[in-house]
Amino acid sequence: MTIGANPRVGQTVYLGAEASPQFRARPIQLLITSPPQPSTIDAAEHRAATEARWLLLTGWELDPRGQRVLHRTVSARAAGISILSDPS
Template identity: 50%
Template sequence: MATVSVGRFVPLPGQTVYLTDRASPRFAGHPVRLLITAETTPSEFDDRRGHSARNAAWLSLTGYELDPRGRRLNLREHVSVYAAGIILVGEPGVPRHADRA
């Protein structure tokens, strides 16, 4: 059985996440499954404020969108998402800062 974590970890390359309307309004009605291919970084706004990915409210993800069978569809770069709305399936990533989870 897969472990499911919501908004408590920073995804690592090789992990799969689900992005729904909780992660960004643009995914309402069309959730996306994303295979992370690069290090997760804080959003541009949080980066300018000096936040790391572990304590940023918004994260920037890069990875391949997957179809229902797990095949790569297209590369999505710098997808800005609300950290608390990321659904991670599999082993946890990096734990987020305790009071920002």
């Protein structure tokens, strides 16, 4: 597991309380389907995704069996993103 790295398309990430308060009660795993984008504030300050403090992540939320359940876009603190797996 890698913590605080910028995820790539095809990787699965774990998002918990360290990534955002919204995931404190119910952490999720997200299969990334689009390149991460800097948050609106980071973009306004001309930060690239690799330098952003907060990222917009788009992908499939996975259930405990790894099945896709919901396609969503979420905001997460870059330093709190844990990369669980690389694409096969």
